[in-house]
Amino acid sequence: MADALKIGIAGLGTVGASLARILTTRANELAITCGRAIEITAVTARDRSRDRGVDLSRAEWFGSPEEMAQKADIDVFVELMGGAEGAADRSVRAALSRGLHVVTANKALLARCGVELAAIAEEKGVLLNFEAAVAGGIPVIKALRESLTGNTISRIYGIMNGTCNYILTRMEKEGLSFEACLKEAQRLGYAEADPTFDIEGNDTAHKLAILTTLAFGTQIAADQIYLEGISNISIEDIHAAADLGYRIKLLGVAQRTESGIEQRVHPTMVPHDSVIAQVDGVTNAVAIESDILGELLMVGPGAGGNATASAVLGDIADIAKSRPGAQRVPVLGKPAASLEAYQQAQMQSHEGGYFIRLTVLDRAGVFANVATQMAQNGISLESIVQRANGGSASDAKTIILVTHATTEDSVRKAVAGIKGGNYLSGEPQVIRIERPKPL
Amino acid sequence: MADALKIGIAGLGTVGASLARILTTRANELAITCGRAIEITAVTARDRSRDRGVDLSRAEWFGSPEEMAQKADIDVFVELMGGAEGAADRSVRAALSRGLHVVTANKALLARCGVELAAIAEEKGVLLNFEAAVAGGIPVIKALRESLTGNTISRIYGIMNGTCNYILTRMEKEGLSFEACLKEAQRLGYAEADPTFDIEGNDTAHKLAILTTLAFGTQIAADQIYLEGISNISIEDIHAAADLGYRIKLLGVAQRTESGIEQRVHPTMVPHDSVIAQVDGVTNAVAIESDILGELLMVGPGAGGNATASAVLGDIADIAKSRPGAQRVPVLGKPAASLEAYQQAQMQSHEGGYFIRLTVLDRAGVFANVATQMAQNGISLESIVQRANGGSASDAKTIILVTHATTEDSVRKAVAGIKGGNYLSGEPQVIRIERPKPL
Structure with a gap:
């Protein structure tokens, strides 16, 4: 059997401690599978x-990650501290520069x-290696970096934030408000005390940026x-969507679009009978559409x-199974020097269906004006629902529109026109529709 | 850039020809990604x-696969002929013995x-490498062999035959008979002229046997x-299930059970709101339940x-990206010499819920006898439906039972008891229920 693979772990929080326990309790099986022992x-x-x-x-024990990266007798530096800058950044650079393999779960970095x-x-x-940085346990990095080699990818999308999916699932199943579900998520440890980073989409955006590079070589x-x-x-x-x-x-x-790569994170309506629509709670899912393989969904x-x-652990095992100096897997799918410039598609040009919910005053001509604004902007409608607001003493009504494929620009213009009509009694709600390719 | 990776393809049917076209038209991108050219x-x-x-x-061009395996100037022997024996078997052995890498899609072999x-x-x-041998484009071999290293797997299950899933989906959506849907599948090229191997489960069984070894190390x-x-x-x-x-x-x-490993292929009822229930048509899906990662589903x-x-191609790229002599990934997850003996769990001991559909003569005491047979075999019932057979002039009725978790042995004894009552007007139907772990 070859020499043991020596690893250093920086950060012993929930993930680091779990990893240390697994490496210790399963040392024998891991040594058989990997052909060598893995030692912390x-x-x-x-x-x-x-x-x-x-x-x-x-x-x-080392006093700092930087010191461990520079001085420890290790083959692999495992970074589990987190943070886009500071010690994580400095120690990962130091480790790589010293010729150590690095495994990290740090999406922000x-x-x-x-x-x-x-x-x-x-x-x-x-x-x-950074499988854990996107969608936790789902092996999406490996799928993109290895399995899909040679494929041209057209779209990648997913549910990549468990906090948000938990909240949206609870709202639907229990009929509770966003605020109530957020509080419950915080109580259960699914959301941070300051949940902004999760609920405003920043966490998903970090993950998406990494997937975009792997998928499109930019x-x-x-x-x-x-x-x-x-x-x-x-x-x-949620009720109107249902x-x-x-x-x-x-x-x-x-x-991928004609004018560049679209990257967007937003609440999205997905057809109820699609597989991804059934992904509930803190579970994540990533779908990849490519030209040779077709559609692949991982949940x-x-x-x-x-x-x-x-x-x-999977990342560490990949290193353990290969001989020193044998690695040629490009970190981001293609060699870093071959990555193309990122050409951003303008959000105005986004094409797709839209859900628009309007709260309007109950006046003659309102419905006609809404319909006219849509028509003037070339938007054709899949469905229109108008209903009285139940229980309300006000004279407000709700109009719900679902459009056929149109552009973001057209929708924004139409909504601006509707706002100009001075008959809205609340902010219009606009939610984009995403249709998975039929599996 | 390193020397080109030289490959030989044995079998130029649909898959082989597609592979040859991709390797030719995407030669430049593949060379960049893999760090070396791939040449046929x-x-x-x-x-x-x-x-x-x-x-x-x-x-x-070689006159036979065996000759190509023995004499060609290649690094990788790609076997795409199929067949459990004969030329595929002989040429793969010859190639491996000569120290060539082998990539194959041959599940039977x-x-x-x-x-x-x-x-x-x-x-x-x-x-x-044999990613294509199970569930086509779904990277389940890589997930088991690499990503899940260190995990103890408790259950793996999936929809692994597109022909069967197509037929079952069409039956449900169109209300057509098995025979009608089979004919349609044959017309569309989803089913062979002799469909036995697919519809009787043999194809699924081959794939399952490979997954079992990777999952349980047997x-x-x-x-x-x-x-x-x-x-x-x-x-x-299908209607009763719905x-x-x-x-x-x-x-x-x-x-994995206390008495060994259960391997089974059979029609199965899955809850309608589970993700796998939404997998329609020729699409495949594989779910893996493990103790560290949790539940992973790939569609x-x-x-x-x-x-x-x-x-x-993904398998070939993995070889291209690593240096010669650098490979230690055990073919079946663990080194072949470390695989344990397969300990078969007896089907009689299988535990789970059951759906039982009986067509009975409309006589007094029948329903009571059915209930008694269940009770005597310790089977408790989740639901019981009795209905007259609509439109039929006969006096037959249908009784549908769904059991709570029980054993195969109990169900067989109960059904034998019911048959002994001489009130059945047709063969009883028994379908096992499988509950995915909540994702």
Whole structure:
């Protein structure tokens, strides 16, 4: 059997501790599968004294991740601290520059400077693996980077934030408000005390930026993503969606168009009988549409200490199974130097169906004006529902429109025209519709 | 850039021709991604003259796969002929023994002698890749062999035969008989002229046997699979399933139990709101339940020239990206020598819910007798429906029972008891229920 693979773990939070326990309790099976032992020889964490349910006394403790990256006797630097900058960034660079393999779950770091890190790894002939950075335990990085080699990808989209999907699922199943479901998610540990990063779509955007690069061979462009969160989704939207045969999910979507790559994160209506519509709770799902393979959908746990640790372990095992110096898998699917510039498609040009919910005053001519605004902007309608607002003493009515395929630009113009009519009694709601290719 | 990877393709049918076209038209992108060119330097096929839409004039033609395996100047032998024995078997052995990597889509060959072939590959230090052998384009082999390293798997199940899923989907959506849907599938090329191998479950069984070995680390045991096809599923079953909140799928299921590994292929009722229930038509799906990652479900095309070629290409790319002599990925997840003996769980001990449909004569005491037989065998019931057979002039009635979790043995005894009552006017129908873990 070959020499043991020596790993250093930076960060012993939920994921790091879970990984350490698995590597320790399953050491024998892992050695058989990988053809060599995997040993934790170095660790670093903020709190050394905490009981993590695993004996790490044989590993050398380092005072900082940077020091471990520079000095530890290891083959693989496992970064599980998180954070787009600071210690995570410095220690990963130090490790790669020293010729160590790196395994990381850090989506923020990769979204910010993944191409730069990939270039260092490729120059040094080492691996930079990051399966856990996107959609937790779902092996979407491996699918894109390895399985789909040679395919031209047209669209990739998914449910990549468990917090949002939990909230939207609860709203639908229990008829509760966004605020009530967010509080419940916080109580259960599915949402942070400050949930902004999740519910406003930033977390999904980081993950999407990484997938876009793997799917389309372009530079990472995490700051060029159209972003809308779920905080203004109301129970009325969810009910109206259900009536029309849709469910609302927060999707990240990247798509090749004639004018460039669209990257967008927004609440999305998906047909009720599509597979992705059935993905409930904290579960994640990613769909990839490509020209040779066709449509591939993967569904699984997107977060949690164990699921994330499983993905990190798979990354470590890939390194253990190959001989030193044998790696040629390009970090981002293509060699970093071959990635093309990211050409952003304008959101105005986005094409698709739209759901529009209007709360209007009950006056003569309102419905006709709405219909005229649509027609003037070349928007044809799949369905129109007008109903009185039940229980309300006001004279407000609700009009719900579902459009056939049109452009973002047309919809914005039509909505601006409707606003100009001075008959709205609330902000119009606009939700994009995404149709999965039939599987 | 490193030397080109030289491949020889044995078999230029739908998949082989598709692969040759992709390797030719995407040669530049593949060379960038893989760090080296991939060149077809040898081919062999029964018919040399056929136009396959690709220029293979620069490849050396061989008179037989065996000759190509023994003599061609290649690094990788790609076997796309099929067949559990004969030329496929002899040429794959010859190629491995000569120290060539092998990529194959041949499930029948692997189900028969995969462990033997894995042992040769491992002894020679070469790769034997077979992503295309199970569920076509779905990267389930890679997920099991690489991503899930370190996980203990408890159950793996899936829809792995597009012909059966197409027929069952059409029966449900169109209300047509099994025979009518089979004919339609044959007309569309989804079913063979002799469909036995697909509709009786043998094809699914081959794939399941391979997955079982990867999931549980046991010897391949393709001949120890409980097998029931879909040819006796009637439109009445499909309707009754729908009424009760289920859909019927042909599943292959492998599961760890106290007494060994269960391997079974049979029509199965899955809850209507589960993700796998939404997998329609020729699409395949595989679910893996493991202790660290949790539940992972992959959905995609299970057959077709392009989807299969995509999986073969991914296997070839994995070889191209690694340096010669660098491979340690065990062919079957664990080294062939470490695979454990397959311990078959007895089907009599299978535990789960059951759907039982009885056509009974309309006599006093029949319903009570059925209930008594259930009770005497310790079977508790989730639901009971009794209805007159609409439109029929006979005095037959239908009784539908759905049991809570019980054993196969109890159900068989109860059904035998019911048969002994001499009030049945047709064969009883028994369909097992499988509940996916909530995602």
